[in-house]
Amino acid sequence: MSKRTIIRLSKYKNALYRLKKMGFVKVFSDNLADAVGVTPAQVRKDFSMFGISGNKRGGYTVAELVEKLNKILGKDKVQDVIVVGTGHIGTAMMNYRGFEKENIRIVAGFDIDPAKYNADEKIPVLQLDKMRGYVKEHGIRVGIIAVPDIAAQQVLEIMVSAGIKGILNFAPINLKGEEDTVINNVNLGLELENIIYFINTDKKGVINEDTDA
Amino acid sequence: MSKRTIIRLSKYKNALYRLKKMGFVKVFSDNLADAVGVTPAQVRKDFSMFGISGNKRGGYTVAELVEKLNKILGKDKVQDVIVVGTGHIGTAMMNYRGFEKENIRIVAGFDIDPAKYNADEKIPVLQLDKMRGYVKEHGIRVGIIAVPDIAAQQVLEIMVSAGIKGILNFAPINLKGEEDTVINNVNLGLELENIIYFINTDKKGVINEDTDA
DNA sequence: ACCTTTTTGTGATTTTTTTCACATTTTTTA
């Protein structure tokens, strides 16, 4: 299943949370299309791909749809995540409030700089060389890399060798991993550059994020 | 020109910076392909699209290529950028070291919380209602939104009405703008969700073409 | 000078993704 489809499913789900909060019980493909910036046919096609179906005239039930999407997206259970590198980006990720309600829990940070260590916080910051043990002990499968580009590939390798399967990488370098590892490279400079290119030419509109392929 | 092409150009440029630093003078399409994770044909096609050409056996000259790419990407002059919302993400953006060498300069932050104000820092944090004036006075064209989702659309409108043309949005909501505005929505939760989906399915080895293909 | 090797540049082809369009189902209205 393509990454773009999965991104859209997540977006539908996010839009549905908002609709739910606003009191909506039913939703139509064109409401979702509008919220996410795609066509109604795309929404229905995406759903059809995962066997999600609605009612021929009543659309979809919000609560049901949210539940199905969360199931597909693996968000029916809490996912524990570690952060490596506790500079500005790493710290921002550790403190990002948006994760909690998504069943994502940042459980620890790791850094090479002893000045950063603090085992007593709610989210402890630990020594980098404790990372392997921590990952194994807690069965962590997902990690965030927020170290300088020069260190990123090495950190990746430690993480993978410890058992981590999925990585969100903020270092401005395209990390490569083994077959069974999922790496999502997010390059913030690139996202801005992109905007700068488009405002300088005259092609305007909403750019949608698909950082990697 | 498609967004994906532009992203790749940026990636080539970033890879070239590294190659340059390592002392390379010439580069071939397959070096770049390898660094960025695409095929050599893709690299050449992308270049051909923008009239960039190399030498039939000598590949491309790194310095020349960097210059051409920077020209295309509008990075031949410094781009001033403001940040609205100085929470964790906004602060991280204000302090992100990666921008400087990309000719991107964060010039000011804005917040609604008076406790955040500090006009004397190198990058001042100012009152939100000073934003419009600041943008007009300094001719700012690009801004970053790092406020809670609930406030994002409103902040967007103020920014656009002040003259900002390009926006990088971190609020977890798909912002919509006018025709002549470029909006790049980056949703961090989404990027993680994505990873979670793929490590869960890859492990099970399930989910594959039954409906399609 | 000629042959071999390497690498570009790009038309043709294939693959992937999106959109179209409409039969089908359900709801509402009269």
Place this chain on the structure above:
DNA sequence: TAAAAAATGTGAAAAAAATCACAAAAAGGT
């Protein structure tokens, strides 16, 4: 009860993106 209206679900078609494959150019060797 029948007709009209509103949505879905999905093959077929179109569009977009990526890859192939190969002629042509440049460099190096003998």
